[in-house]
Amino acid sequence: MKRRTIVVTAILLFAVMALVLGVSAQQPTTIKVGILHSLSGTMAISETTLKDTVLMMIDEQNKKGGLLGKKLEAVVVDPASNWPLFAEKASQLLEKDKVAVVFGCWTSVSRKSVLPVFEKDNGLLFYPVQYEGEESSKNVIYTGAAPNQQAIPAVDYLMKEVKVTRWVLEGTDYVYPQTTNKILQAYLKSKGVADADISVNYTPFGNADWQTRVAAIKKFGSAGKKTAVVSTINGDANVPFYKELANQKISAEQIPVIAFSVGEEELSGVDTKPLLGHMAAWNYFESISTPANKAFIDQWHAYIKNPKRTTNDPMEAHYIGFNLWVKAVTKANSTDVEKVLAALPGLETPNLTGGIAKLLPNHHITKPVYIGEVRADGQFNVVWKTATTVPGDAWSDFLPGSKDIDADWVTLKCGNYNKVTKKCSGQNYK
Amino acid sequence: MMNIRKGGQWLFVLLLTIWGVRFAYAQSPADAELLSTLGELREASFPDKESIVERLTKSAHPSVRSVLTAFMEERLYYRNDDQKIVIVKSTEGDPPTLDLIDPLTLKEGGSAAVDSLTKIVTNNGLRRMLRTTIARFGLSSPDAAVRAQAVNDMLASLDEPTIALLQERLSVETDGKVRKAIATALALAELDSSEEAKQLAAISVLRGGISQNVRNKLADVADQTAPGGSAANGAVHKAASSAIRTIDRWRTFYSGIETLFFGLSLGSVLVLIAIGLAITFGVMGVINMAHGELMMLGAYTTYVVQTAMPNHIGISILVAIPAAFMVSGLAGILIERTIIRFLYGRPLETLLATFGVSLILQQLVRSIFSALNRSVITPAWMSGTLQLNEALSITYNRLYIVVFSLIVFAAIMLVLKRTRLGLDIRAVAQNRTMARAMGIRSEWVDAMTFGLGSGIAGVAGVALSQVTNVGPNLGQSYIIDSFMVVVFGGVGNLWGALIGGMSMGIVNKLLEPYSGAVLAKIFILIALILFIQVRPRGLFPQTGRSSENN
Numbered sequence: 001m002k003r004r005t006i007v008v009t010a011i012l013l014f015a016v017m018a019l020v021l022g023v024s025a026q027q028p029t030t031i032k033v034g035i036l037h038s039l040s041g042t043m044a045i046s047e048t049t050l051k052d053t054v055l056m057m058i059d060e061q062n063k064k065g066g067l068l069g070k071k072l073e074a075v076v077v078d079p080a081s082n083w084p085l086f087a088e089k090a091s092q093l094l095e096k097d098k099v100a101v102v103f104g105c106w107t108s109v110s111r112k113s114v115l116p117v118f119e120k121d122n123g124l125l126f127y128p129v130q131y132e133g134e135e136s137s138k139n140v141i142y143t144g145a146a147p148n149q150q151a152i153p154a155v156d157y158l159m160k161e162v163k164v165t166r167w168v169l170e171g172t173d174y175v176y177p178q179t180t181n182k183i184l185q186a187y188l189k190s191k192g193v194a195d196a197d198i199s200v201n202y203t204p205f206g207n208a209d210w211q212t213r214v215a216a217i218k219k220f221g222s223a224g225k226k227t228a229v230v231s232t233i234n235g236d237a238n239v240p241f242y243k244e245l246a247n248q249k250i251s252a253e254q255i256p257v258i259a260f261s262v263g264e265e266e267l268s269g270v271d272t273k274p275l276l277g278h279m280a281a282w283n284y285f286e287s288i289s290t291p292a293n294k295a296f297i298d299q300w301h302a303y304i305k306n307p308k309r310t311t312n313d314p315m316e317a318h319y320i321g322f323n324l325w326v327k328a329v330t331k332a333n334s335t336d337v338e339k340v341l342a343a344l345p346g347l348e349t350p351n352l353t354g355g356i357a358k359l360l361p362n363h364h365i366t367k368p369v370y371i372g373e374v375r376a377d378g379q380f381n382v383v384w385k386t387a388t389t390v391p392g393d394a395w396s397d398f399l400p401g402s403k404d405i406d407a408d409w410v411t412l413k414c415g416n417y418n419k420v421t422k423k424c425s426g427q428n429y430k
Numbered sequence: 431m432m433n434i435r436k437g438g439q440w441l442f443v444l445l446l447t448i449w450g451v452r453f454a455y456a457q458s459p460a461d462a463e464l465l466s467t468l469g470e471l472r473e474a475s476f477p478d479k480e481s482i483v484e485r486l487t488k489s490a491h492p493s494v495r496s497v498l499t500a501f502m503e504e505r506l507y508y509r510n511d512d513q514k515i516v517i518v519k520s521t522e523g524d525p526p527t528l529d530l531i532d533p534l535t536l537k538e539g540g541s542a543a544v545d546s547l548t549k550i551v552t553n554n555g556l557r558r559m560l561r562t563t564i565a566r567f568g569l570s571s572p573d574a575a576v577r578a579q580a581v582n583d584m585l586a587s588l589d590e591p592t593i594a595l596l597q598e599r600l601s602v603e604t605d606g607k608v609r610k611a612i613a614t615a616l617a618l619a620e621l622d623s624s625e626e627a628k629q630l631a632a633i634s635v636l637r638g639g640i641s642q643n644v645r646n647k648l649a650d651v652a653d654q655t656a657p658g659g660s661a662a663n664g665a666v667h668k669a670a671s672s673a674i675r676t677i678d679r680w681r682t683f684y685s686g687i688e689t690l691f692f693g694l695s696l697g698s699v700l701v702l703i704a705i706g707l708a709i710t711f712g713v714m715g716v717i718n719m720a721h722g723e724l725m726m727l728g729a730y731t732t733y734v735v736q737t738a739m740p741n742h743i744g745i746s747i748l749v750a751i752p753a754a755f756m757v758s759g760l761a762g763i764l765i766e767r768t769i770i771r772f773l774y775g776r777p778l779e780t781l782l783a784t785f786g787v788s789l790i791l792q793q794l795v796r797s798i799f800s801a802l803n804r805s806v807i808t809p810a811w812m813s814g815t816l817q818l819n820e821a822l823s824i825t826y827n828r829l830y831i832v833v834f835s836l837i838v839f840a841a842i843m844l845v846l847k848r849t850r851l852g853l854d855i856r857a858v859a860q861n862r863t864m865a866r867a868m869g870i871r872s873e874w875v876d877a878m879t880f881g882l883g884s885g886i887a888g889v890a891g892v893a894l895s896q897v898t899n900v901g902p903n904l905g906q907s908y909i910i911d912s913f914m915v916v917v918f919g920g921v922g923n924l925w926g927a928l929i930g931g932m933s934m935g936i937v938n939k940l941l942e943p944y945s946g947a948v949l950a951k952i953f954i955l956i957a958l959i960l961f962i963q964v965r966p967r968g969l970f971p972q973t974g975r976s977s978e979n980n
Contacts, residue, residue, distance in 0.1 A: 042903065044801045162555060173948055203947045206907050208898035209699075211692040211828065212942045219685075224646035236803065236899045243808070243897075247825040249815055253558040271807050277554045373553055375504070377524060383476070383553040 030073040031066075031335050033058055034093035036104025036114070036125075041081025042235070046314075047106050049265060050128060051076060053315045054103045056303040057322040067329055075099055083113045090114040094121040100335035101126065101325055103318055108132060108176050115140070124337045126325065128317035130260065130282075132179035136394040136407030136415035139337075141324070141344065142364045143317040143357075145283050146392040147183050151230075153369040154258050154281035155184060157384050158228045159191065162256065166197045166227040168217050173202040177232035180260070184230060186398040197225070207237045210244035218248060221255040229257040238262055242275050252277030252373070264310035267378040275374045279383075283367040284316040284353055287379045293352040310378075320357045320365065323349040345410050355389050362407035363415075364392025461534050464491045468515040468533060471501075471550050472508050479556055487563050493536050495567045500531075502560040507547040518547070562587050566595055574605040581611040585643055588619045614639055621651050626666055633669045640680045641820035648674050684822040689939055695828035697935025698835035702893050703908050704915035704927045705835075705842055706886035710762075711913070712922040713859045714879055716770055717777055719784040721912060722905025723791035724884045727761055728754035728891020729900045730795055733804045744809045747892065754888035761791075762884020766877050774876075792902045803901035812896065831893050838889060839928055845882070846924070855879045859922070918958055920968030930969055 035054050037047035058072045066072055075097045079086040086105065093099045094117065101124045105111045108131050118125050118139040130145040158164040169184060171177025181200055188198055199220050203213065221227035233241055238259070245257065258279040264286050267275070286297065296319065301307045325340070327347050332339040344359050351357045357365045366389040372380025395405040395416070404420045406412065414424035467489070470482055483501070486494050500506050500517040507528075508515050516539065519529040528547065532539040552560070561583055568580030577599075584592050593616065600612045613635060620632035629651070636644050652670040655663040703725060710718045732750040739746050765787055773780045812830055815823040846852035854875045857865040866872050894904065915934060919926025934954060941950040965971070 040801075045803075048801075201946060204951065206903070207947060208907070209696050209947075211695065211825075212689070212939055213947070215685075215688060215692070216943065219642075222642035222646070224650070236901065236903075239803070239805075239899050240897060244825075247813060247815060247827060248823070252554050253561065256554050268802075271805050274813075277557065279554075376521070381551045381553070383551070 030071045032073050032075050032097055032099040034097065034099035034102035035074055035076045036079060036089055036093065036102050038081040039078040043081040043106050046265060050314055050318055052304060053318045054322065061326060067326060083109050086110045086113045087117050090117040094123040103321065122337055124340060126321035128314045128321060132176045133394055133396055134179060134402055136362050138409055138415060140363060141321060142392065143321040144314060145367055146364055146394060147180055147396055148393040149283060149367045149369055149390045150260055150281050151180050151184055152187060153386055154371060155187065155230065157371050158258060161384060162228065164226045164228040166223065166225040167193065168220055168229040169200045170229050171202050171232035172234045172237060173204055180232050183396045183398050190398060205235065208240045210241050214244045214248050217255065218250055227255050229255060231257050231259040232261065234261045238266065239270055246274030263312040264379060265312045268310055272374055272378045273376055276376060278374050280372050280380060282313040282370055284313045285370055285372050285380045285382055286311045288353045288382060290354040292350060296352050316352050320349055320351055324359055360391055361410040362394045363409060364394055366391045460491050463489060464534065472513065476553055476556055480559055483560060483563060493534060495564065496536055497533050498560055498564055501552065502557055502564065504549060504552060506550045508550065509542060510546050510548055569595060569599050574608055577608045578611050581608065581615055585615055588615065593619050618647050621647055626663060629666045630669055633673050637673045637676060640677055645674060645677050681821050688822060691824055693936030693939035694932065695832055696939055697932035698832040699897065700911055700915050700935050701928055701931035702835045702838060702890040703912040704931050705839060706883040706890060707912045707916050708924050708927040709883035710880055711916055713855060717781045719781055720765065720788040720791060721887055722909035723788045724758045724762060724887035725891040725894060725908060726795065726905040727758045728888030729895040729904055730799065731757045731888065732892045732895040733806050733900055736806060743807050744811055747809055750892050751889055754892045755885040758888025759881040759885030763877050763881040766880035771876065788905065796902045801902060803899045806895040806900050808896055827896050834893055838886065842886065843924060851878060914958060918968055920970035923970040926968055926970035
């Protein structure tokens, strides 16, 4: 009796599964778009916004009639700020949901965690955040800034316009600040800055007691030379850092701090009056007034139903990435990853600041670089920008190991081609 | 929407009228010049703006100072419709319309919608320049503090007109402090003189100073006058070097005091977060993993109190202290009554259960306040620094926290030693059975003790809201530190928590300049582990009968 029940149940289950599979196989009426952003845990603060951005873009595309005559369907998963879970969710998206493209990741460690999955399953990932470079994968399109599109121009600005001659490189103790500071140190030395004029320091994640560090910066900065702090401090630790600067009366006029991870979203929870004049380097600011940006901000406010929400740089990166993908799919007339990847390099789409973003053979894009100073309302005054857009360089020219490496997915078909030994090591087309 | 537009039109007409009326006055040539110079600001690049400011300074128009001050404070705008430069009274609180001031007459000139104005943007370099420029005006201010500040601002650019201005002021200045500041500034300028006597006189004036500016300048002079330098001069070199040595000695001394204070302030934060735990863990023996979240509740209470009284930020923090004590205390009593009391004597279960409570509390604030950090404003009386002298300054918020932690400590000691509740708590902690036999309601005392410890955690949260981020993860980042302090100080001993917290803070800050923040933490942890090997019961072990009970 019991055994029969089990058999019947099994048959029924099998039938249901076959039905479900059959139905989904019969009706490929939608194109699935994966969204891999943390919706809980420490990174939820930043990443939830990006999920909403992609949902908004999908919504808009569907209103225009979808893509290739099909509607777009979002598949949202929550990797919960847990790096191994990112890989698990990525393989779920690629193997089970069979998504055509994934928009996702924020931290470098989460990107490194999903990289093998995307390469194994031949998926397509659009990564929207500024990062440390030293990477170019066949399966990843990097729409955020490489170091030469953020860190290097920022230092150039300080050196030439603000006449800074003494540097504090202050960072949180993990891969992005460490790599960026290594590149910056090499760059500064190549410009003739002496070792004694560079101070590098790292603090733990979430560091709250900045008294000693700020006192040390004050001391380092009072040697009679113009000093600036290049900050790769990430996350929460920024707030007590800026508070301590204000308390010890270090104003941006004396020792300016330029940050690479502090944007409109991060400032929205902070009393910005003490931060006045401190700087950030990004490829986009909400305060840049162009028709495209105004339309984007209005669309965002309408979609999120809150006129107080800010926009920021990684959101623009997703905007560019999504439009690039739509163009590539239209051009290839297919959502097949190989065909889309072949169609992508060379495509151009307008960015939100009045320029054009072009996808380069190394899977990075061209971006303008802006330097903004914090205003009292938490927005930025743009005080400097590059004359033209800067092409993203995957492998820094200022690190000894990486300056001979080239990435080119069009002619060389290789993400790390050594120009000296003429060999492609690591991932390449086979 | 229609209404707003209509209002806008009406406003526009009003503005035009005012504009027309203004034109009725005859403009003097100085006014016209000022207006045209100001007009150039609209299109100027940052270097152009600097030269415009220089020209403005030279013009003798009476309203230049106010215009420049407004420019520095980013209150200088131009109207989009008629391109006229205006000063905005204040942008405080993001009002939809801004009150305008006429830059020529400095009289009120109506108001305009935010959208109809464009701000004339400044950058750091420009603001620095404006500050030194405006300082020259400040030199004749009736307020001595403003004058002293003006002299300090002028140190950045000691050119000839500035020096002339300072000399002029010195002859009429009566305030001692300002005189001294001017004398220092003039001596700094004299150092560049080519006459040996003047240089030596300047050095002897500067000898008594300890500011970094003075030291840097003297070091430059010492380099230049060193044998083989660009202006070799033995006597001057010797005098400058000896002055530098004196200054360095004092600066080292003051930086030692500063480090000590940093240590005390870190220590007092540690003491604050550990006192509550010393009561729940130390006296009751309950391992409360939710202790950090009780602090978080206190910090959020501060935020709520501040949002409830936005016009009284200054006293909101004082209101928040009892409020946070009540909120966290009641939460603690609730936890004790519903969970912990069933788990006395089972440390492992208590640990797991309270860990669960901590997750629930975190998610609770995430649901209510969102995962984003909340910004708690530091009241004006708590921000800034107490400038003891040019080399030593102490930040007010840290100073208040040191004082506050000592007050909390004293209050707890009073409660434990001088009140009926304290007597009951000590009695139950020492010998529960005997205390019950004496008629003490031990269950009630347990709840009160736990509530007291939790309330103190809430009070610590108020202090933490001033030094760190108020977010759902606030508790997690402090829970380990607080356990470390209690274990180091000796379980069950409040004095242990005080001495333990303070000494850990000071050692940490002494190590940090040499090892960096990451290594300093590691060193402390290793030292603590070794210490526990030698003295398993901490600095001040509990003695007597209760120690066996634990």
